[in-house]
Amino acid sequence: MSGGSIIIFILNIFGALIIAILGILVGLFYKGIDRKLAAMLQSRVGPPIRQPFLDFFKLMIKENIVPENAIPWVFNGAPVLALVSTVTILFYIPFGPIPALLGDSGDLILIAYLLAIPAIALVAGGFSSGSTYASIGAQREMVLMMSYELPLVTTIIGLGWRLNLAYPGLKVFSLAALSTNPIWGLVGPLGFLGALLLLLTLVIVTPAELSIVPFDIPEAETELAGGVLVEYSGRNLALFELSNAVKMIVMGTLTIALFFPYNIAHLLSITGFFAYIINILFFFFKLFIVIFFEATLIRVALARLKIDQASTAYLIFLSATSLMGLLLIAIDYII
Amino acid sequence: MKLDKYLDRSLWVFHLNTGSCNGCDIEIVALLTPRYDVERFGIKLVGSPKHADVLLVTGPVNRKMLPRLKLVYEQTPDPKAVIVVGTCGSSGGVFYDSYNIVGPVDKHIPVDVYVPGCPIRPEAIINGVLKAWLKLERLRGFSGVEIEKKIEEVNA
DSSP states (O other): OOHHHHHHHHHHHHHHHHHHHHHHHHHHHHHHHHHHHHHHHTTOOOOOTTHHHHHHHHHHHSOOOOOTTSOHHHHHHHHHHHHHHHHHHHTTSOBTTBOOTTTTTOOHHHHHHHHHHHHHHHHHHHHHTTOHHHHHHHHHHHHHHHHHHHHHHHHHHHHHHHHHHHSTTSOTTSHHHHHHSOGGGTOOHHHHHHHHHHHHHHHHHHHHHHTOTTSOTTTOHHHHTTGGGTTOOHHHHHHHHHHHHHHHHHHHHHHHHHHOOOOSTTTTTOOTHHHHHHHHHHHHHHHHHHHIIIIIHHHHHOOOOOHHHHHHIIIIIIHHHHHHHHHHHHHHHHO | OOOOTTGGGOOEEEEEESSOOSHHHHHHHHTTSTTTOGGGGTOEEOSOGGGOSEEEEESOOBGGGHHHHHHHHHHSOSSOEEEEESHHHHHOGGGTTOTTBOOOGGGTSOOOEEEOOTTOOHHHHHHHHHHHHHHHHHHTTOOHHHHHHHHHHHHO
16 A cells, blocks of 8 residues: 555545544434424424434433343344444535545445445344334334335436436446536426426435334334334434434435535635535535425324335335336437 | 433433323323423423333322333333322322222332322423422432522523
8 A cells, every 4th residue: 555545544534533423413403403393393392403412412321221032232233233324324425515535436326225224224123122012113114115215226227327328438326426417407398307206206215214204104103112113222222313313414415416416606606715615504504405395394294104005105106206207307318 | 320411301201001091191192282392391202111211100000000010110221210190190099999909109119209180280290390300410419409499490
């Protein structure tokens, strides 16, 4: 290894640490905003915005109970795996004007796989905790996961495929390429409609990824007493809460990078360092808007579905929607 | 048992019915409505005793529920507080001395706060949770005077 590559390696490690810490802080902050907004939509006062931080620290000092008939290494390992895989996604996603740390070495396909790992960790943790409630929750989580993968992947493939037709030879699945050439500029009116359908698909897949109402069937507090998380307490539960908070900004950032990668500074004719700051602030504003529509509004407006309804909604209706979007983009290209 | 200042701003509550008539349970659910909105104090109703900090126990304890009551108490991770909601749980109420009742609750598990009433007003439950919070403060090593000052602050 030469001297330069060692320096890059060390810089990457420091960058990864900073991104992980910032990601967790921003995730908890947005979770607080989400809870406050949800409360205000229900005409309540709601918890203070720092509430997720308080919850996290409280859970860290609570007793950590491992059930007698659990498999301890899977039971304790699952929350760590969930958090680590979610934080890893942050290294591959560009945050508005800030390019991704490891953007060259991973693309959208990798992110799609990494997004599945927290769900798998939940399933493993649920099955290993030796509770019947948790097993039912884990089975539902598996069904849900298999249902929403197809529409999600169709969206990703659709965007990549259209980009490949426009610029052959580009690394089409890299998020840098996708966010410099947003889909809206590549397509005509029909394709615009198709892209809207793909956006709708991503927005509806997000609540299931975050396991919030109406797709929180694996955790259903009123029927399953917390479902997959029923046996988790203390530190392990805190780690799951963290990974969920980080996943929220991951899904928001992914939506922004794929569909709204626009910056505002050049419109205001600001340049230099100040433009960078403005762009970052604008990115956080976009993240706020996206999370409001992807998570808060949906979870306040709708009630929980049954697992068969959710599975049908994803496997049939949403898959049809995304395939229709793909078809419209294809027709748009042929015409 | 290490107590922390974060605990009293984020109390998660588990609700256990040990044979109540459902009157107190309805009042507990009323706490979550926009009118009372306990989430502004960080109080959240959770579905599993493993997630809880505070047990809200309603009802006189009947024979069938006794093992479950003990189990749920043991499943709640430390530090924890127990609040008995309603007259039945506090003393037995109208069921006092019945053949199928083994209560009241404090005969079987340690109870920190009693909220009497049949049924209780939601304000009384909020006050009870506040008292439980003060108990946790006392465990943290605050003296009586400091706690009095805190009560003043909360009331103001």
